[in-house]
Amino acid sequence: MAKPMTKTQLVAALAxxxxxxxxxxxxxxxAMTAIITREVAAGGSVTLPSVGKIYCRERPERMVRNPATGEQFKKDADKVVKVTIAKALKDSVNG
Known part of the structure; x- marks a missing residue:
């Protein structure tokens, strides 16, 4: 597996x-990062053409287990950021 691209490398490639x-x-x-962060934090979603959709999903309150002790406890509802990859990107990687 290749090493992930760093921010410096991304900026150089973008330039x-x-x-x-x-x-x-x-x-x-x-600017793009700020726009995506602001929109997703407000509960919206951002679609990057040929890349995918970034959105926020709410998770309900649930019971979880501490793997170290086996103790179960209730975890409050929270939000999680999700990314759905576009078919065009999947096809270009697999094709």
Whole structure:
């Protein structure tokens, strides 16, 4: 398995793809991250064409078990961020 791309590598690749400097690419990445974070935190979702959909899902209150002690306890309801991968991306990876 390949090592994950770092932020520095992503900014460099984005700058090359945009034919811009790294400062502009970094600002674009930061703006995109801020928009996605704000929208998902507000309960909405963001669809990135050919990549997937990022959304927030609420999990109900439930019983969980501590694996170290085996003790069961009630965990409060919470929210979790989910990503559904687009078919186009799946096909390009598998095809």
């Amino acid at each position: 090359e793809e945009m034919e811009a400097d790294k400062k502009t690419a970094s600002a674009a990445l930061e």
